[in-house]
Amino acid sequence: MRIFFLGVCCFFSLFGLAQEDAETNTVKAIVKNAQTDEPMESVHVVNLNQVVGTITNEQGEFSITAAVNDTLYFTYLGFKSQKIRVTNDMFRFGNTEIALTELAYALEEVIVRPYQLTGYLEIDVKNLPINNAYQYSISGLSVGYEGGNKNPSAVTKVLGAILNPADLLRNLFGKRPNQMRKLRQMKEDDKIRDLLASKFDRETLTELLQLDKMDIQDILNNCNYSQSFITTANDLQILDAISSCYEEYKVLNRKK
Missing domain, CATH: 2.60.40.1120 (Carboxypeptidase-like, regulatory domain)
Incomplete structure (x- = not known):
């Protein structure tokens, strides 16, 4: 019986080593x-x-x-x-x-003339669009909130997140613990960061986090990032935004 027990222990030890080798x-x-x-x-x-x-x-x-x-x-x-x-x-x-395999694109004639620039800097600067997404900084909070365009609802959005942030973030992240654990690993890998910094399609993010694009947009919307930021940010900026919001969620959970 003792020999059998030792044999079983050796088997599991070798099996564990084999698994460890496989991982590396x-x-x-x-x-x-x-x-x-x-x-x-x-x-x-x-x-x-x-x-x-x-x-x-x-x-x-x-x-x-x-x-x-x-x-x-x-x-x-x-x-x-x-x-x-x-x-x-x-x-x-x-x-x-x-x-x-190369992607096949059917290209049509495009005339790039969105702002009717004149060539005179002083005039053209006035014709270019301005990003009206405002970020609000609240004394005592380390993270600012993007409220969107400058209107009364923007301030309401910020205050709503501050008054009841725990329930908001718990609904966002509580059901996705495995995906969110990958955030820190993604941020620490330089090759992944370089890749995300060059992309704007959210494709790699959806694969890594196992979320669809609508999930990502919902997270950012509910974490008070403006539609302007969500639309124009590259994938690395989106990753940092989700990570920042998740860190807030963990802090709030620890304080319960």
Whole structure:
């Protein structure tokens, strides 16, 4: 009986070590253009499970920390984004090729003349639109609130968030603990930050956080970010905004 018990302990110890090794394995592969078969440089590769990122080199090669069944997300401007599930064969052979397909756009003639500029700076400056989104700073609070355009409802929106912030944020984040835990990891990975800073489509954010675009917009709306900010901010700014709002939620929860 004692021998059997020792055998079971050894088995689970080896199994645990094997799992630990699997988590620290490195996937190596090459990304190519599906149409030309040429290697693609500077393709962003993100492990959606472990929230780490990298980019391909001049030969289209990359390496990234991954485990079996992790999902790798590939994105490059002008190409269709792609998700690949990590398999044992990718670790064994190391010569995996991933092909990305160019997006086909039907371009129409566009005349870029939105503001009828004259060429005279003093006149043109007066004709350019001004961002009317106002952010309110409240004494005693470390975070400001964007209330939108300058009108009475903007102030009401800010005061409503201050008077009853706990219930608001609890409804937003309480049902999404797993997604929100990834926020800090995303902010700490330089490759992911660089990728998000160059994107405005929310596509990578939705994949990483497992939220749809409407969820992201609802979070920002209820955290008092203006429609102007939500529309024009890049994905990194959106990430920082959601993260800031989530930190407020955690602070309020600790004070209960």
